[in-house]
Amino acid sequence: MCGIVGYVGNGETDAIDVLLNGLSSLEYRGYDSTGVAVANGALRVHKREGEFSALESTLPTESLRGDSIGIGHTRWSTHGPPSDANAHPHTDSENRVAVVHNGIVENYQALRDELTAEGVDFESETDTEVIPHLIGQALSAGAAPETAFRRAIDRLEGSYAVAAVFASSDEIYAARQESPLVLGIGDDGYYLASDAPAFIDYTDRVVYLEDGQFARLSPGEFVVTDANGTVVDTTVETLEWDAEDAGKSGYDHYMLKEINEQPTALRQCLRGRVDGLSSTVELAELADLEPSWPVQFVACGTSYHAAMFGAELLRERGVPAQTFLASEYDADRVLVGESTLVVGVTQSGETADTMRALREANRAGARTVAVTNTVGSSAARECDHALYIRAGPEICVAATKTFASQQVALTLLACRLSDASTHDVVQALRDVPDQVQHVLDTSRASEIAAEYVDSDAFFFIGRGHQYPVALEGALKMKEITYRHAEGFAAGELKHGPMALVSEETPVFAVVIGDGERAHKTVSNVKEVEARDAPVVAVTDGQTDVERYADRVLKVPASNDVAGAITANVQLQLVSYWVANELGRSIDKPRHLAKSVTVE
Numbered sequence: 001m002c003g004i005v006g007y008v009g010n011g012e013t014d015a016i017d018v019l020l021n022g023l024s025s026l027e028y029r030g031y032d033s034t035g036v037a038v039a040n041g042a043l044r045v046h047k048r049e050g051e052f053s054a055l056e057s058t059l060p061t062e063s064l065r066g067d068s069i070g071i072g073h074t075r076w077s078t079h080g081p082p083s084d085a086n087a088h089p090h091t092d093s094e095n096r097v098a099v100v101h102n103g104i105v106e107n108y109q110a111l112r113d114e115l116t117a118e119g120v121d122f123e124s125e126t127d128t129e130v131i132p133h134l135i136g137q138a139l140s141a142g143a144a145p146e147t148a149f150r151r152a153i154d155r156l157e158g159s160y161a162v163a164a165v166f167a168s169s170d171e172i173y174a175a176r177q178e179s180p181l182v183l184g185i186g187d188d189g190y191y192l193a194s195d196a197p198a199f200i201d202y203t204d205r206v207v208y209l210e211d212g213q214f215a216r217l218s219p220g221e222f223v224v225t226d227a228n229g230t231v232v233d234t235t236v237e238t239l240e241w242d243a244e245d246a247g248k249s250g251y252d253h254y255m256l257k258e259i260n261e262q263p264t265a266l267r268q269c270l271r272g273r274v275d276g277l278s279s280t281v282e283l284a285e286l287a288d289l290e291p292s293w294p295v296q297f298v299a300c301g302t303s304y305h306a307a308m309f310g311a312e313l314l315r316e317r318g319v320p321a322q323t324f325l326a327s328e329y330d331a332d333r334v335l336v337g338e339s340t341l342v343v344g345v346t347q348s349g350e351t352a353d354t355m356r357a358l359r360e361a362n363r364a365g366a367r368t369v370a371v372t373n374t375v376g377s378s379a380a381r382e383c384d385h386a387l388y389i390r391a392g393p394e395i396c397v398a399a400t401k402t403f404a405s406q407q408v409a410l411t412l413l414a415c416r417l418s419d420a421s422t423h424d425v426v427q428a429l430r431d432v433p434d435q436v437q438h439v440l441d442t443s444r445a446s447e448i449a450a451e452y453v454d455s456d457a458f459f460f461i462g463r464g465h466q467y468p469v470a471l472e473g474a475l476k477m478k479e480i481t482y483r484h485a486e487g488f489a490a491g492e493l494k495h496g497p498m499a500l501v502s503e504e505t506p507v508f509a510v511v512i513g514d515g516e517r518a519h520k521t522v523s524n525v526k527e528v529e530a531r532d533a534p535v536v537a538v539t540d541g542q543t544d545v546e547r548y549a550d551r552v553l554k555v556p557a558s559n560d561v562a563g564a565i566t567a568n569v570q571l572q573l574v575s576y577w578v579a580n581e582l583g584r585s586i587d588k589p590r591h592l593a594k595s596v597t598v599e
């Protein structure tokens with residue numbers, strides 16, 4: 001996730017020190033390039049692809065001292081791969097304004113086409129660069145900096161936290177829409193950041209901007225206005241975090257933070273891709289993809305479970321689809337040819353097993369698609385097409401929000417690859433972020449975790465769309481609690497695993513909707529109950545499973561797709577709270593790595 005930092009001082013502190021300190025504090029958010037712009041009658045912009053240290057080591061820091069206005073940015077690529085040119089800040093053609101941005105400008109292509117037609121040359125592939133050029137246009141038309149900034153922001157659709165510095169002004173202008181922005185009130189000036197850790201070393205007094213608000217920071221004052229320019233009253237809050245806590249935004253673990261970020265991640269994944277009115281799906285990245293069959297998914301671990309979910313959706317929509325563990329995929333043994341579409345699902349885009357499978361598929365002449373979180377990753381570069389899940393960086397080793405975003409992205413892909421009606425799916429997807437928020441707000445997972453923490457083992461069952469959710473529930477439990485956990489297709493339990501079921505083995509049953517599969521899972525729940533195992537039903541309440549369950553984790557009533565996403569959130573929370581009760585190293589479980597680059 002990109003990070004912003006800004007500072008307007010009264011002369012006591014050098015802006016460059018605040019910016020560098022801020023950028024290093026924002027590193028935890030994940031990034032692939034960094035940059036700063038310092039203003040003092042002219043703009044000096046320095047930016048670099050790669051680690052923060054790459055920028056720091058090449059920066060003429062001493063010559064930037066004495067200036068007390070500047071902005072900085074850590075970029076996490078969304079439009080265009082990591083590169084010096086794509087790093088922020090971006091400027092207009094005459095270097096009058098420098099801009100940093102978090103979020104996605106949905107209408108950037110239309111704005112870019114318009115600006116290009118008017119003679120503007122673009123230096124990057126980013127959506128962000130339209131903003132300084134729009135500001136530049138307004139400046140050329142005679143507007144003052146603040147007016148020019150507001151006019152540009154008014155043209156944007158999508159999500160943004162934007163900050164701008166001008167060569168001709170000693171102020172910073174900022175705006176927020178669905179992307180966080182917080183002001184810091186210091187004794188030596190005013191700070192601005194996407195997250196308070198960026199300035200917590202200087203001040204703990206903050207003002208949170210709200211959607212639609214603008215801020216003007218000058219050496220002597222800060223002013224917050226609404227979209228009409230009317231000044232709004234603000235409340236200054238005092239943070240009680242230390243710097244370590246601040247990186248986790250007050251959560252005890254990145255895992256819990258990332259679980260709670262899911263509504264935002266899912267909104268980002270859906271943004272600009274579904275049209276609620278026409279119930280259609282449009283994936284700009286896949287505009288020139290010709291649907292072809294069969295579809296073969298290759299993936300590992302959690303991504304494999306997402307792939308299973310994607311394959312089930314395709315089969316339901318009449319498209320032949322298979323899932324392969326990437327480490328078992330062998331293009332010589334499976335039928336793969338020019339009409340095969342091979343989809344690699346990998347949040348990192350670097351997993352060695354998945355990359356090997358994709359390379360084999362490429363060699364066999366198949367068309368390949370990477371479904372990944374990482375722009376510019378090996379998977380994105382080497383596949384014919386890339387579909388980004390836009391979850392933002394995930395720091396915890398155990399995947400949570402990337403799984404939910406994969407579920408949504410693969411649902412969109414399934415719509416794109418089939419001719420079946422997209423009406424019900426699109427309507428359900430539009431509600432999912434709010435439904436996930438509801439689960440987060442009401443979940444009783446911590447109580448259930450406390451009750452069953454000492455169990456001998458944990459079993460998870462589900463059918464159809466809920467089968468991969470059961471597998472994922474078990475994987476998450478194993479990874480972070482180190483307790484035995486298994487996921488089963490609900491119908492398989494009686495074919496062997498039932499021998500393991502006892503009073504000491506809670507069975508989590510995912511039962512969504514009231515279709516045939518849900519009712520059959522209820523029958524399996526009765527079989528488990530008859531053998532005295534505690535049953536936790538994860539359900540939207542459309543069957544009578546609650547009658548046979550000892551405990552219930554409720555999700556909003558919806559369909560199989562939305563239910564698989566919300567039910568999984570409940571299971572993530574159960575694993576988290578069991579691991580927390582056991583005092584495990586939740587963010588870095590033993591023996592595991594975030595990106596597995598060996599076969």
Ligand code: F6R
Pocket residue numbers: 300301302303304345346347348349350351354397398399400479594595596
């Ligand atoms: C589990 C987990 C792993 C990954 C697997 C594939 O929480 O994170 O099972 O899903 O290593 O990683 P990617 O998606 O990066 O290919």
